[in-house]
Amino acid sequence: MEITTKDYSVWYDPEKATVFFKGFLRLDGMEAYQPIINVLNIAAENGSVITLDMKNLEFLNSSGISMLSMFVVSLRNKGNVGLVLKGSNKVLWQTKSLRNLQRLMPSISLELG
Amino acid sequence: MTQIFGEFIEALPPTEEYLTISFSPSSNARNLRWSNYGLSADFLGDYFATFFPGPSDQTDALGKQEVIKSSVSYIANELLENAIQHSDLSAESPIHISLYLYDTRLVFVVSNSATESKVKRYIEFIQKLLTSDIDQLYTQQLEKTALGYGGSHMGLLTMINDYAARFGWKFEASLSQPEIVKVVVMAHLDV
Numbered sequence: 001m002e003i004t005t006k007d008y009s010v011w012y013d014p015e016k017a018t019v020f021f022k023g024f025l026r027l028d029g030m031e032a033y034q035p036i037i038n039v040l041n042i043a044a045e046n047g048s049v050i051t052l053d054m055k056n057l058e059f060l061n062s063s064g065i066s067m068l069s070m071f072v073v074s075l076r077n078k079g080n081v082g083l084v085l086k087g088s089n090k091v092l093w094q095t096k097s098l099r100n101l102q103r104l105m106p107s108i109s110l111e112l113g
Numbered sequence: 114m115t116q117i118f119g120e121f122i123e124a125l126p127p128t129e130e131y132l133t134i135s136f137s138p139s140s141n142a143r144n145l146r147w148s149n150y151g152l153s154a155d156f157l158g159d160y161f162a163t164f165f166p167g168p169s170d171q172t173d174a175l176g177k178q179e180v181i182k183s184s185v186s187y188i189a190n191e192l193l194e195n196a197i198q199h200s201d202l203s204a205e206s207p208i209h210i211s212l213y214l215y216d217t218r219l220v221f222v223v224s225n226s227a228t229e230s231k232v233k234r235y236i237e238f239i240q241k242l243l244t245s246d247i248d249q250l251y252t253q254q255l256e257k258t259a260l261g262y263g264g265s266h267m268g269l270l271t272m273i274n275d276y277a278a279r280f281g282w283k284f285e286a287s288l289s290q291p292e293i294v295k296v297v298v299m300a301h302l303d304v
Binding site: 092097 | 143147148151174175179180183184186187190191194198251252255256258259260261265267268271274275276
């Protein structure tokens with residue numbers, strides 16, 4: 001499953017239980033993120049631990065951060081799916097904002113490399 | 114009537130380095146133009162980053178130039194998105210974003226026009242923001258947005274909490290259109 005536009009790509013690799021993000025994500029409000037939320041939800045249905053690999057996601061606006069928080073809370077409510085967030089310490093927004101998602105779900109494993 | 118909140122400076126000191134971009138908002142073109150707002154934010158980031166030192170030898174950390182570029186791009190994009198989402202298109206007034214560079218700080222100034230009812234709700238949130246513990250408010254609003262409640266102001270909160278931006282606001286009623294309020298948002302970023 002893959003969403004690709006000229007600005008970004010989001011795809012789910014079931015073998016790696018990983019959703020990959022790449023490019024610049026600044027969609028117009030939460031509603032515009034629904035197709036991406038759908039990809040995340042499919043991944044959550046299919047694994048006991050899922051990874052969001054955002055190392056190549058150069059930009060995420062606050063609506064995108066809200067989308068991630070919504071997904072994190074849905075996992076928290078399920079209670080049986082673990083979450084790994086992979087980011088890059090070369091991408092400023094990831095060093096600034098990703099760890100805040102642990103406020104919603106302290107068990108998130110955050111790997112900034 | 115004029116209302117001022119937070120760190121708002123009426124007359125900014127002169128500086129040789131500044132840039133202003135103006136947009137004429139139109140509902141028809143919003144989808145087409147949305148990506149242009151992002152491009153403008155990136156341009157501001159690229160432009161102002163050139164005034165700072167380039168990459169150092171330390172390859173494992175972000176250089177000053179990259180930090181400025183990414184911070185300006187994020188903040189300018191959020192300020193523009195907010196201005197566009199809350200602008201009253203019937204007022205037909207442009208949105209302006211200006212960025213001023215000083216020795217130790219960057220100042221963003223964004224202006225747009227909004228309806229009185231939107232401004233009232235915005236001011237209520239600003240008053241809450243100015244009297245709350247930002248860390249607690251951030252967590253509270255993040256939880257709120259995660260549960261699907263809109264109007265969580267995550268843009269504003271990420272700029273303050275994650276990027277250490279400081280804010281000031283001015284709301285000025287229009288003399289010719291009393292139901293329209295001119296909104297000026299000022300964001301200070303230490304550099």
